[in-house]
Amino acid sequence: MSLSQIAKSISGSPTLALNEKAAILREKGAPVIHLGGGEPKSRAPLDAILAAVQNLNTGEVRYVSPDGIPALKKAIIRYTEEFYNRKVAPQNVIASSGAKQAIMVALQTILNPQEEVIYPAPYWVSYPDMAKLCGAIGVPVYAEDGSFYPTIRDIEQRVGSYTKAVILNSPNNPSGARYSEEFISNVVQFCEKRDIYLIMDDIYHRLIYDGRKPINCYDYAKDFSENSKLIVVNGVSKQYAMTGFRVGWAVASKKIIQAMTNIQGHQTGGSSVVLQLAAAGAINGIQSSVENLRVTLENNRNVLVSLLRSFNGVKVTNPDGTFYCFADFSYYEKSSQKLSEFLIDKVQVLTVPGIEFGMEGYLRVSFCGAIKDIQDGIERMKWALDPNSPNELYIGDRKLVRDWS
Numbered sequence: 001m002s003l004s005q006i007a008k009s010i011s012g013s014p015t016l017a018l019n020e021k022a023a024i025l026r027e028k029g030a031p032v033i034h035l036g037g038g039e040p041k042s043r044a045p046l047d048a049i050l051a052a053v054q055n056l057n058t059g060e061v062r063y064v065s066p067d068g069i070p071a072l073k074k075a076i077i078r079y080t081e082e083f084y085n086r087k088v089a090p091q092n093v094i095a096s097s098g099a100k101q102a103i104m105v106a107l108q109t110i111l112n113p114q115e116e117v118i119y120p121a122p123y124w125v126s127y128p129d130m131a132k133l134c135g136a137i138g139v140p141v142y143a144e145d146g147s148f149y150p151t152i153r154d155i156e157q158r159v160g161s162y163t164k165a166v167i168l169n170s171p172n173n174p175s176g177a178r179y180s181e182e183f184i185s186n187v188v189q190f191c192e193k194r195d196i197y198l199i200m201d202d203i204y205h206r207l208i209y210d211g212r213k214p215i216n217c218y219d220y221a222k223d224f225s226e227n228s229k230l231i232v233v234n235g236v237s238k239q240y241a242m243t244g245f246r247v248g249w250a251v252a253s254k255k256i257i258q259a260m261t262n263i264q265g266h267q268t269g270g271s272s273v274v275l276q277l278a279a280a281g282a283i284n285g286i287q288s289s290v291e292n293l294r295v296t297l298e299n300n301r302n303v304l305v306s307l308l309r310s311f312n313g314v315k316v317t318n319p320d321g322t323f324y325c326f327a328d329f330s331y332y333e334k335s336s337q338k339l340s341e342f343l344i345d346k347v348q349v350l351t352v353p354g355i356e357f358g359m360e361g362y363l364r365v366s367f368c369g370a371i372k373d374i375q376d377g378i379e380r381m382k383w384a385l386d387p388n389s390p391n392e393l394y395i396g397d398r399k400l401v402r403d404w405s
């Protein structure tokens, strides 16, 4: 069959494939523990549900404008004022089907074939394929000191004549690293100076720990004119536990937003009005669920990190935010793909191989699930990996026997 070059160059989302694998194993009755997830398990805010139900009850659910309904734009404008101390107009805002679509449409708006978009590694799995979908090239930037915290020098060294854009995701999926204010400020100013687009993927910005506050990129920007190339992306998926609602947004200059609207108008025609109303409900509603989620996640992180630190061979960097820990398991197995498969096959614990995020030898272990799952999952992993562990492990009344060394 003759498929397009682009179709042939794109691989399926590895995290979605893992979810499917876990679901199939579960259907067969396997006691799977999913430590590979990318979504909080709490309920969506009541304000979101009520807004959606009210609209559904009218029985008249129609097309709306592709850049988002006024009620959601208004909520995003208020959100931008509250968290970014920045007043924007409705023409500076586009609502999309998730932050994912907002980033994709932004890239389609700014990238020409063969141009480059650079992002620090480890990086979110979708960035390289999104670049490919534009016929462009994704370029990961590795911190020279091997950490999860690149410096402005690391970025500068990868910028060349083909560089069109930088994406920063802080706190970062998968490392949990929240880049320093100094680093973000340097990147904002560097991009302005070099006339490079900067996409701030802020989807986890409120899910940060140890008393840290979200970083506001606008604090470091100087150019607030129509020529500004700063695009800030956010959404309801993570902070409000509304992944399935598929609502995210971008805030940028009117010119950029108009171009993004033109593209989005031919793609999906925008996010469903029902779900946009739900997102507006969440943003305008009682905010306690965000803080409750943040506190739960911080506690989960503490438990997970202390359990991982009890392994002889695991190197752990404490995540500053998100709900992922990106730990170095290379002592046990250099290939993260092999290690991840070994863990699902032998002890039915699902983790995501680091290679998918551009770093071999690591596993991404999520702490967005139940604390009991984190404890049991890590216990099983330790049993599987530690050669000194007993020969047998009980999972309920199932007996696992080591047949490997």
Ligand SMILES: Cc1ncc(COP(=O)(O)O)c(C=O)c1O
Residues within 6 Å of the ligand: 038, 097, 098, 099, 100, 101, 124, 169, 173, 201, 203, 234, 235, 236, 237, 243, 246, 247, 248
């Ligand atoms: C770094 C990052 N950006 C964007 C997204 C997309 O979020 P949404 O569900 O709003 O499309 C995700 C989701 O996992 C993510 O991890």
